[in-house]
Amino acid sequence: MEHAAPTLRHAALRWIPALAVWAGAWAALLALDGRVDLANLAMLPVLASALAALWLPALPSLLLTLLAVVGFNWAFVPPRHTFTVDLRQDALLLAVMLVVSLLVAVLVARQRRLAESARHHAAQAELLRRFGEALRDADAPAPQAELLRQALAQQLGTAPLLMVLRDALPPQDDPAAVLLLGEPSADELGGLWHCLRQARAFGPGTGRHSELRQWYLPLRGRQAAFGAAVVRLDALPQADEALRLQAQALCDQAGLSLQRGHAQRAAEAAREQAQAQGVRNALLAAISHDYRTPLATVMGAASSLRDQGERLGPEQRRRLAQTILDEATQLSRLTDNTLQLARLDAPGVQLQLDWESAEEIVGTVLRRVRARDPARRVRAWLAPGLPLLRCDALLLAQLLENLVDNALKYSDAPAPVEVTAQRRGGSLVFAVRDRGPGIAPAWREKVFEVFQRGEPRPASAGGGRARRGAGVGLAVCRAIARAHGGELRLRPRASGGTSFECELPLAPPPPVEEPATPLAAGTAPGSTTPEDAENQGAAPGGVASDGPEPQAGAAAPAGAPR
Known part of the structure; x- marks a missing residue:
């Protein structure tokens, strides 16, 4: 009844202009009666019939x-006011008038139906086009099903019930495997499952189960259905x-879109699996290669101590x-980096965040690398x-330690390795700088990829062992930086060497005020005593960088590296 009322109103509105045309024609006939001959008067009903057929259906137009x-x-x-026709020419005039009027009415009504059909098909094509564009932007079954339901409601005048597969079709009817829009009855739910599995429509007009009072329409892809709709x-x-x-047609278009989504998700899962x-194969290859040499060295040194210990000085x-300790440390670091990289690449990783001091993190790193830095090159x-940083202190210390070890490995003594920390806008920037040979432009992004070791270099001139690495250290460093919402970048230095800069965002400071740290007598706030600098590995007054930087309370000494 809700849809019948607008239809009746629309039909009534179409009669108004047609009746107005006929009324105008009869008014003109009465006005011209006696002024023009009968043949010319007969043209007015013919014209009115043609004009009225523009609004009226064929049968009412013919009757009028x-x-x-x-x-x-x-x-x-x-003779007037009778149905008798005395003259033959008048009879012929009436016959021609009737035939022409009927032909014109039929032709105009037919053209109007064709125009309405063309408009209807254009509206259908526009609906399908807009529906296809909307489906292209939806990449999940839930929004695609909602778009289909809206399009069908616009097309049919009533919202259908939908069932859409979330993933693959289960072997048994499983409510968890589908998404339902609407509340179907038990019989309708069974019909939806049957329509989905058979990928065929049934109901009146389909040739299957015509006794039903519903249409069951499958959401067909190329070879199977990915959902079903029921229309009461x-x-x-x-x-x-x-x-x-x-x-x-709308259901089939949605089915093809759902199939594309299933195929894309399956391809993405296959790519991730591959x-x-x-990564597992590369990891095993790297471990088998990079563990072999340290293990052989450890075994050789241990067997020498066991078999020849009494004869050795x-x-x-x-x-x-010391060789055993160094190689065991190398193995431990390689293992830690590999495990850390695997943990950070896992989805939903949770960091142990807390408010940390940049000074304490850098001091911890300096104490660790001091044993591997006999020349005391690290400053x-x-x-x-500096404000407090909300971070995972263990991960950040591992990042800086990896960068320092990398700088010591790829630069020769006595060139210094500098560790700096400063505030830059709303971020805290840690930098590790060396005066090594630098990195070629083609490798400046590839070195951050896992198992990429950069261009091989020979051993140092001092005759030490050739530098080696598993190619995971820098990948771990960038993963740690990004896990904190920051970024790790490589910047070549103007006078040779490399600067790795880790920029981390600063969070609003904690509400609890930090207690004041007692200062030694005669020491100004923000300054560093020579004894503290020596104990922490920092140059008195700080180490100057390539460009202008804030000073640490005192000027750099005359011999500070540039």
Whole structure:
């Protein structure tokens, strides 16, 4: 009933202009009666019939034309006010008038139907086009199903019930495997599952289960259905074959979109699986390669101590023990980096965040690398008044330690390695700088990829062992920086060497005030005493960088590296 009222109003509005045309034609006939001959008067009903057919259906238009000819005979053909025709030419005039009027009415009504059909098909094509564009922007079953339901409601005048697969079709009917829009009855739910599995429509007009009062329409892809829709015919203003085919076209378009989404997700899962397999293979290859040499060195030194320990002098035994310690440390660092990289690449990783001091993190790193830096090449410079940083202190210390070890490995003594920290806008920037040979432009991004070791370089001129690495250290460093919402970048230095800069965002400071740290007598706030600088590995007054930087309370000494 809700849809019948607008239809009746629309039909009534179409009669108004048609009746107005006929009224105008009869008014003109009465006004011209006696002034023009009968043949010219007969043209007015023919014209009115053609104009009225623009608004009226064919049958009403023909009936009005027939009544107009009969009325014209009664009112204007002599003898008037009778249906008798005395003259043959008058009879011929009435016959021609009737035939022409009927032909014109039929032709105009037919053209109007064709125009309405063309407009209807254009509206259908526009609906399908807009529906296809909307589906292109939706990449999940839930929004695609909602778009289909809206399009079908616009097409049919009533919202259908939908069932859409979330993923693959389960072997048994499983409510968790589908998404339902609407509340189907138990029979309708069974029909939806049957339609989904058979990938065929059924209901009136489909040739299957015509006794039903619903249309069951599958959401068909190329080889299977990915959902089903049920349309209750009692809720439709009219249910014909054309309407069902239009609804099926929308369902098929949605089914193809759902199939593309399933294929994309399957391809993405396959790519992720292949990538994970590739990473595992590369990891095993790297471990088998990079563990072999340290293990062989450890085994050789240990067997020498066991078999020849009594014949070796104290210095030789110390060197062998140091070799074992160095290689074991290398293995431990390689293992830590590899495990950390795997943990940070896992989805939903949770960091142990807390408010940390940049000075304490840098001091911890300096104490760790001191054992591997007998030449004391590592120097630190920190800007005064640095804010607290909300971070995972263990991960950040691992990042800086990896960068320092990398700088020591790829630069020769006595070139210094500088560790700096300063504030830059709303970020805190840690930098590790060396005076090594630098990195070629082609490798400045590739070195951050896992298992990329950069261009091989020979051993140092001092005759030490050739530098080695598993190619995971820098990848771990960038993963740690990004896990904190920051970024790790490589910047070449103007006078040679490399600067790795880790920029981390600063969070609003904690509400609790930090207790004041007691200062030694005679020490100004923000300054560093020579004793503290020596103990922490920092140059007194700080180490100057390539460009202008805030000073740490005192000028750099005359011999500070540039």
